[in-house]
Amino acid sequence: MATDQFFRELTLRICSTLDIQKAIERVFPVLRARVPLDELRLEVLDRKLGAVRQIARVSTAGQGRAGERITQVKPAIIPLPARLWRWADAMRGPILMDEASGEDMRMMRVLTKAEHDSDLAVPLRVESTQLGFLLLRAAGKGRYTAAHAELLATVADPCAVALANALAHQELVQVRDELLDDKRFLNRELFHATADEVIGGSTGLRSVMELVRQAAPLNSTVLLLGETGVGKDVIANVLHDASPRREGPFIKVNCGAIPEGLVDSEMFGHEAGAFTGARAAHRGRFERADGGTIFLDEIGDLPKGAQVRLLRVLQSREIERVGGTRPLKVDIRVIAATHQNLQQMVTEGRFREDLFFRLNVLPINIPPLRLRAEDIPALVRHFVAVKRRGLGIRGTPTISPGALARLQAYAWPGNVRELENVVERELVRSAGRGRELSFEELARSQARSAPSRHEAPPPRTLADVMAAHIEDVLAATGGKIHGPGGAAELLGVNESTLRNRMNRLGITYGRAARKRREAG
Structure with a gap:
């Protein structure tokens, strides 16, 4: 050769x-x-x-x-x-x-x-x-x-x-395999949860998970009720994954976070040229959820005009894009959630009664964390493990004697989301004291707001407790509500949700709050 x-x-x-x-x-x-x-x-x-x-x-x-x-x-x-x-x-x-x-x-x-x-x-x-x-x-x-x-x-x-x-x-094959492993892991974590894997599924949330097991195989609309931060989004994910639609999309919509002028475009889509700036057609959330589940979080914040159009979708399972001339069929399962009393909102004329009846097919009420204190130890262990990895903390921090009792005695107005933030703050603070989690700051906060033993104050309503706690957090943040270190982040709630709650509780903020502090 x-x-x-x-x-x-x-x-x-x-x-x-x-x-x-x-x-x-x-x-x-x-x-x-x-x-x-x-x-x-x-x-x-x-x-x-x-x-x-x-x-x-x-x-x-x-x-x-x-x-x-x-x-x-x-x-x-x-x-x-x-x-x-x-x-x-x-x-x-x-x-x-x-x-x-x-x-x-x-x-x-x-x-x-x-x-x-x-x-x-x-x-x-x-x-x-x-x-x-x-x-x-x-x-x-x-x-x-x-x-x-x-x-x-x-x-x-x-x-x-x-x-x-x-x-x-x-190297590319290795990266692909790692990404596939990550995807499988995230799918297991986010979408493949079962009743046994949901923390509290066998204790404080046992009755909730039984309703989830009954509702998951059906195509009926589910209405998740409960205070902000109780885990309505987690239950919505479980419902989707346990349903025949598990291979389809799961589209979440925060109804309170969409500006009123953009609700129709975001929810139902728009055609090219439907309005100034609409250079191309846009698929809305309902269209993207076709074949799967759409999760309408904070449904009580949906504007009245959008409530009418949502009612039509629930009745006909058809949508019409803004600027469109023909209806589009959508195959969806609807899960809605709210922390508000929709029946009271119907009475006050703030929520359509016919839409409420359409949504309230299979209601599931998720109890607040203060009513299931037995779940707190498991939740704390879970958040410690997750946040420790996220913060790059080596070794497993220990929980000091009495710490869990302090957590279980707390009212948790921000529920599971607030507990998650408290655990993360404690992990950061524990960096200089041998990785022992004592949650003493929470105990001091309770002590500051607790009455003297010699006083006999009348029992406070839940609204009073929540208002006092929000005001304490606002004092700690200097009145800052949004952004890093703001009250919304510390309480683990959406900024618009916190403002709505403050309005209902009569808590002033912004210029009015500054004037009140200056006058005081």
Whole structure:
């Protein structure tokens, strides 16, 4: 075989696949037809491991050429002493290992365990980076000549390119596999929750989870009721995942967070040119939820005009984009949630009665955290584990004696979301005191608001307790409601929800609050 034909044949075979083991197996007979060869190895300089890593390796089974059989040998990792990295990086052309001299070369011979064989090493370099080398081995001493080294030098470049492509492919496959693992993990965490996996599913939320099990297989509308922060979104996810629609989309809509002027466009979509700035058609949330579930959170905050259009969707399962001329069928399951008393809102004329009846098919009331204190220890352990990883805290912090009792005695107006934020703050504060979580700040806050033993104040209503707690948090934030460190973040509630609650409780904020503080 002429040199040109040899180069062409070897290049075609080494570049024929991104599976480097298969590529080496295909190259083996081409090389063996031109040079002595009993074993062929592809070695990578792995700087992270500080070693030579064999990523592909084939050899003969010891038979003659007539009955030649190629077998794959399990790759290995050979630690490389620090001083040999300079030697490896300096390799430029093929080296006849058994003719080389010098202490480094002798050490390399020991590492390769080939004292009685002949080795020919072909460095594989792309630009200025030494990737590794192709190692040919033949039984016996003196099997390779300068002519063999010169022949192998002609195919070093295509072999190096093939190795670089294979390594890049392996890295992409690894990233893809990691992303798939992450996706599977997140799916299990977010959407594959069962009654046993929901914290409190067998204790404080047992009755709720029983209703979830009954409602999940159905296509009926579910209305989740409960205070802000009790976990209505978690229950909505469980309902979706346990339903026949689990493979479809789960689209969440925070009805209180959409500006009133954009509700129709966000919910139902719009056609191109429907209004100024509508340069392209836009699929609304209902259209995107087709085949799955739409979760309408804070449904009580939906404007009256949008309530009318939502009622039509629930009745006909059809939507019409803003600026559109034809209805679009949607196959959806509706889950709605609110912390408000919709029946009272109907009486006050703030919520449509016919829409309430449409939503209130399967109501599920989620109890507040103060009524299921038995769930607090498990919730604390869960949040400690999750937040510890997020904050990069090594080791598992301990919970001091009496800490759980303090948490269970607290009213938790912000419910589970507030507990989550309290745990995170305590983890940050515990960094300087041996990782012990005592929640003493919560105890001091309770002590400041607790009456003297000698007084006999009348029992306070829940509204009074909530108002006092919100005012304490506002005092701690200097009146700041939104943004990092604001009252909404500390309480674990949406900013608009907190403002609505403050309005109902008669708590002033903004300029009025500043004037009151200045007057006081």
